Amino acid sequence: MMTTPLKRVRGFGSAKGGTRNYALKQATGFASALVTPYIIFLGFWLFGKPHSEVLKAFTHWWVAVPTLIFIMLSVWHMRLGLHAIIDDYVHAHFLKLVLVGANWLFCWGLGLVCCLAVIRMFLAG
Template sequence: MAHGIIGDNVPVRGTTRRVRYLGAAKSGTRDVWLMRLTSVALLLLAIAFIWIVLTLIGKDLAGVRAVFSHPPVAILMLLFILASIVHMKLGMQAIIDDYVHSMHLKEWALIANIFFCIGTGVAAVFAVLKLGGL
């Protein structure tokens, strides 16, 4: 008789006790889909980003401001920043969840990840808006 198959007289309580409170956080599917969505968005937005950067070669500050003052350019740059920050946050969160084993260190690393992403995103958005003259 095999042990561990449901229906056998194997005590389930012992194994349940070990995994209590470690079950699904119910956010994994959302994170996976959001990671894939930002990946596809970044593929498309990277083309626009590279094109914008190539048009800036050789321009002075006034020329850069003239390019960023066009709403489509500013919108594409802001979308690129948003997708990059969300993708970076999710990627680092997955790495921290998988490879940091100390719960105390994991909590602090996740908090630091959130604040770093927010700070980086705010600084990048501010830079684009400032260059665009807003």
Template sequence: MTTHLKRVQGLGSAKGGTVNYALKQVTGFAAALVTPYMIFLGIWLFGKPRPVVLEAFTQWWVAAPTLIFIFLSVWHMRIGMHAIIDDYVHGHFLKLVLVCLNWMFAWGVGLLCGLAVIRMFLA
């Protein structure tokens, strides 16, 4: 026999546990570690001619942190929007549609940004 406490133990209001919360915290912290470097990089490249920017992205010390920052930001964004959808959308079908659209949008943006950085790196 399962008691009410046993059924809900470790589960949040969305019945998904704390995994998404922990992942959101970890990705936020990791992105915060890379953010100062990205700000420095943006300030350094601001106003430079296009060939200089393209040349900078052919260096691994520019392209790799940029890809890491994009991946962490997209993952963090997807998890955060998923939490908002879980909290404020109450229709099951609408929630499913929005979660799928959120997933496709986040990883679509990440894929496009990642491909752009890889293209500059390999140019």
């Protein structure tokens, strides 16, 4: 099958998804890279501290908010990356649909559980 010039310009490949997922994956990766040093610093700062001090730290917005941002960016980036892998390597249409749905449910379910845990610690104080 021949590719029309318009299709080539729009960036539609074999998955018919264009460059949107690629651009989003790059953007979430870049944004995560900006937040990651703070999260690493936070991890070193809280490492070895008693449980009560860690919980108390998460009652501050300057700990909880960047942690929530990092979780959501990481989950979104993970979902996009796994979706690209599924598109590239799974060729059976029904199996692809099942795996993409499972990927979506797993990633956003994990993100929801993590965010609820951080919000619960934030509101505990």
